[in-house]
Amino acid sequence: MAARSESTSGTGRSKSPARATKLSRDTIVNAALTFLDREGWDALTINALAMQLGTKGPSLYNHVDSLEDLRRTVRMRVVGDIIGMLNTVGDGRTRDDAVVSMASAYRSYAHHHPGRYSAFTRMPLGGDDPEYTEATRAAAEPVIAVLASYGLEGENGFFAALEFWSALHGFVLLEMTGVMDAIDTDAVFTDMVLRLAAGMERR
Template identity: 40%
Template sequence: MARAGLDRDRVVAAAAEIADAEGLDAVTLARVAAAFGVKSPSLYNHVAGRDDLLRGVGLLGLSEIAAALREAAIGRSGTEGLVATAGAYRSYVLEHPGRYAAGAITAPDAEDAELLAAGAAVLDVLRGVLRSWSLDEDETIHALRAYRSAIHGFVSLEAAGGFGLPLDLDASFDRLVHTLAAGLDGR
């Protein structure tokens, strides 16, 4: 019998909090169960195991990052949209590194329709931002890859303390995003 008040959403949310605070390796069934004061087997009423738990964290992360990007993109296009969504992407990753790592780094399993749809929602927002450059499908894919690679790379280095030189990171990030926009403008 499921413990009163415990459901899949709460279990996944607790795992997401642990992932954000301590990394994905810290997310175990025992650790999440302890957060609720229950034994690990109780969680099997809500998740199929650790892989399913991490999948849930990934889905949550993709859903949240898509919402953050959509909010940032509203009423913006071109360079302005690129700058706004890149800033939202950066903020989300820095605030929720575990959720991001669980869902947005690797391509979802081709058999997992729910994860595919969640990933597509993120890309759809970015496709909308890129629309003002009138790219064909292949060029759009190249631009999406460049955007994700550049933003992911910068934020991953930033989160890991990889930028040791004493120069404003915000200014560097702004230059990176504007360089992407200039590349799209000059293609």
Template identity: 80%
Template sequence: MTSEPEPDSAADRPRAGNRSSARSAKLSREVIVNAALTFLDREGWDGLTINALATQLGTKGPSLYNHVHSLEDLRRTVRMHVVDDILQMLSTVAQGRTRDDAVMAMASAYRSYAHHHPGRYSAFTRMPLGGDDPEFTAASHAASVPIIEVLTSYGLDGEDAFYAALEFWAAVHGFVLLEMTGVMDTVDADVVFSDMVLRLAAGMAHRSGARG
């Protein structure tokens, strides 16, 4: 009579190679990019490397190259995701709002995103924004569209709206950077931020009136 192998025999235990293959099979480009986004907020842009991300995913660096071509490919994809997130966020908070209400909502949402996702925000503002990548340049310019659309409620359009949107971004981005470096620690940053945005909004209305 032939005895059956014990349940805990070597024949029944998965081989190390099989475990590795099963783990690698769970990887995909989407999984890797999402992990990179989470990694960014914890470790920062400069900390994002293939090997560091692979360690977070419980695998080895070469496994990631089955799904991303290079570190630059991964970083570019991450930045595209962040730009799209910011575009969607600004579009959402601006819905149904006009003028000062819309400007304050967008500025507050932008500031909140930067504070909750510092690593992703760093990826978004990392220079150069576009460089020789036409797709990324177009995506980063698209992020200004919701702002420009709101500025039309002040009667601004064309070049006036474009430059006003740049001023808006420069002011809010500058404020966020000052907060991140601790410059605003000695003041009520919320009050200063609200005052700044309202002054920006008043300037939009004044510019429109002056043009008229």
């Protein structure tokens, strides 16, 4: 009996090899964001990311200059995402309503994107890169805008936003390390944010 050939016609189908991911800078950065949430910041290398994309490390260098270039781009993307998120949830809100909504969104982002959050918190507030420095300070602007509804503006608003962020960051880190597993963190978080908001008003 003659061997039955497989073709695209009839009942047989030919099997073609899977296509490799078409590389571009955006594709690589998006893959790096996904990689971060699964593996963590310290695990992000050119070769590890290339393996995820089904290619070799040198192929990525056609689109990114170096690992530091990739990491900087990832940080900038994360900053943009967080600024957009905070602006969205704070839109049309003021005072306690805005502060609670933005704090909850920030905490949710950190839990859903732990690797990206780690990239965000590794950014310096200053440095030799003007664009980078501007991006880090821009991350505070949505909060500063809300704090203005408490009468905190200018330098006072900036440092109040920094204090507020410090409290949120510390709480999120304690949650992520499991220190607060035995308590109702949702209730504690809400109470903390409201106490911070009350302090803003008294100032």
